Amino acid sequence: MKSLNPTASLGLVLALAACGGDASNSSGDDAPEVLASMTPTRTRVLAVNDLGMHCMDREYSVFSILPPFNVVHAQVVKPGPVNGKPIHLDPSLVDVRYSAMQDPTGSVNSTSIGKTDFWQHAQALFGAVLAPGQGLLGFYMPADAPNPGPQPMTWDAAHNWFSADGIPITPTDDGGGTNTYPLLRISAYDRATGVRLAATDVVVPVAQETDCSNCHATGALAASDPNVTWSSESDLEIQTKRNILLLHDHTEGTQLMAAQPVLCAGCHYSPALDLAGSGPVGNQVGHATMSFAMHNHHGKLLDGSGAPVFPPNGNAQQTCYQCHPGAITQCARGAMVNGGMECLDCHGDMLAVGGEHPLLAGGSIDGQNDFAPRRPWKDLPRCQSCHTGDAVNHLSGPNYVMAADGIRLKQAYRVNDPSASPISRPASRFAENANSLYRFSAGHGNVSCEMCHGSTHAEWPVQPLNANDNIAARELQGHTGALMECKACHTGAPPSVSLNGPHGMHPVADMRFIDDGHEDLYEQNESACKACHGANLLGSALGKTSRDRTFHVEGHTYFFPKGTQIRCDTCHELPD
Numbered sequence: 001m002k003s004l005n006p007t008a009s010l011g012l013v014l015a016l017a018a019c020g021g022d023a024s025n026s027s028g029d030d031a032p033e034v035l036a037s038m039t040p041t042r043t044r045v046l047a048v049n050d051l052g053m054h055c056m057d058r059e060y061s062v063f064s065i066l067p068p069f070n071v072v073h074a075q076v077v078k079p080g081p082v083n084g085k086p087i088h089l090d091p092s093l094v095d096v097r098y099s100a101m102q103d104p105t106g107s108v109n110s111t112s113i114g115k116t117d118f119w120q121h122a123q124a125l126f127g128a129v130l131a132p133g134q135g136l137l138g139f140y141m142p143a144d145a146p147n148p149g150p151q152p153m154t155w156d157a158a159h160n161w162f163s164a165d166g167i168p169i170t171p172t173d174d175g176g177g178t179n180t181y182p183l184l185r186i187s188a189y190d191r192a193t194g195v196r197l198a199a200t201d202v203v204v205p206v207a208q209e210t211d212c213s214n215c216h217a218t219g220a221l222a223a224s225d226p227n228v229t230w231s232s233e234s235d236l237e238i239q240t241k242r243n244i245l246l247l248h249d250h251t252e253g254t255q256l257m258a259a260q261p262v263l264c265a266g267c268h269y270s271p272a273l274d275l276a277g278s279g280p281v282g283n284q285v286g287h288a289t290m291s292f293a294m295h296n297h298h299g300k301l302l303d304g305s306g307a308p309v310f311p312p313n314g315n316a317q318q319t320c321y322q323c324h325p326g327a328i329t330q331c332a333r334g335a336m337v338n339g340g341m342e343c344l345d346c347h348g349d350m351l352a353v354g355g356e357h358p359l360l361a362g363g364s365i366d367g368q369n370d371f372a373p374r375r376p377w378k379d380l381p382r383c384q385s386c387h388t389g390d391a392v393n394h395l396s397g398p399n400y401v402m403a404a405d406g407i408r409l410k411q412a413y414r415v416n417d418p419s420a421s422p423i424s425r426p427a428s429r430f431a432e433n434a435n436s437l438y439r440f441s442a443g444h445g446n447v448s449c450e451m452c453h454g455s456t457h458a459e460w461p462v463q464p465l466n467a468n469d470n471i472a473a474r475e476l477q478g479h480t481g482a483l484m485e486c487k488a489c490h491t492g493a494p495p496s497v498s499l500n501g502p503h504g505m506h507p508v509a510d511m512r513f514i515d516d517g518h519e520d521l522y523e524q525n526e527s528a529c530k531a532c533h534g535a536n537l538l539g540s541a542l543g544k545t546s547r548d549r550t551f552h553v554e555g556h557t558y559f560f561p562k563g564t565q566i567r568c569d570t571c572h573e574l575p576d
Helices: 118-126 236-252 290-299 343-347 448-452 468-477 511-522 528-532
Strands: 043-048 072-080 086-088 094-100 152-157 161-167 184-192 196-203 547-552 556-560
Touching: 043 184, 043 196, 043 448, 072 094, 072 184, 072 196, 072 448, 086 161, 094 161, 118 196, 196 468, 511 528
Parallel strands: none
Antiparallel strands: 043 072, 072 086, 072 161, 094 184, 152 161, 184 196, 547 556
């Protein structure tokens, strides 16, 4: 294995935003047209960070796994002339910019200069000549840019969104405190007049908690061989990193200690540093991928007593969070985690993630990698793997781990599958676009799935409910949780018996539907009602209220606290 030639490394980091996946997109039957003219009234900015957490190194003088590189996507919608149906605004009509935003605790993050040594080593690591504060793709933090202030986002026609790929934000705020969930304000401006039309505040999460010291600090399990002179550096981060290079040189015959700073992906290909999707190049050819080298190798290690360093059935604290942000920074903090699921339930154990076992049929995202080791950042669990259907049509049986609601699965792969191949269920109403991951998929009105449900690993609602993650949902619909209120985007009244909402939903809290429309719908298609309200119409997890609701029906007042499963016999007898 040769040491990294840093001047040749930029080709593998032309963009970090994709982190695998593809650009497939499906507009559906109600794809919006583009607006010809507009006013500020009721324009909405739907914006989201693409991942629940972006990671960066604490320091860059020894080696680098990930640079400071955050990604924000935004779509701008406005009710159109036909029944207030929202239509998308493209760059011919709006400019979209991001700016620093103070969070409720007073923390604000507008600059990265002086908060990291990344720019001292960027050229040696990535072959990139950058101005202080400049990200690898040219984006700046708002206060660091040549023209300080709100910074422009670019248009990505393939995904129908505005994007800022590579904002070099750090977890240190302007007061010197640590804030791993800082806010940026995403604003849309009328391109012709410069008037700001709307804005939404989104979390741009970033952590430096990636940690190898449990095993690689001097004297620990991986740095105790008496044949190696381990680092005596007082800075634990630098000590640990140097020990990793020393161990690599000792076991692999490399000369990495003499090549600092080292870009790990220079030899171990990582899709997270290859937006172009060109695959392994140069020194990467013939070497294990970064995921295989880390997960597969470490997944087989034993401690001094002969026990696995990473227990195959261990919880997050015992496994993923030994290295990934989580023990302090909650990398995974969304609805699934708060529902009792662990990293293992979606991704499998270390060896599964490391590709030790070939995927089963349907296990690869596009069907092109079945019966082969999983591809990092691509062959990942999907929404449809657990959300396999509705209350009357879903997977069940001894091969599946059922959730308590009896509808969803609590494990994204079949029982006793060491490869943890994601279950494929494309017929599910909750399935992503074909051959596409959740974060690249779009649904109702060609709106990105993440815009309504939140970032991967940080799906709304995030706990605690006053978390910065939930601010965007509150601004858009008045409460946290997935966007459920039609009025968040619509101004006109939808058809009272329409099932054209997201995932086949009817209008939410529409009195025309509540008074008469739902009866008409049941008479036309009773199975559609049972899909969410249960085969016996006595409620299910898919038919719960997203907030406290009060309805006045036929002289009676009914109150439904948030989370109530709506059932027919609350207001009237069950239908025959």
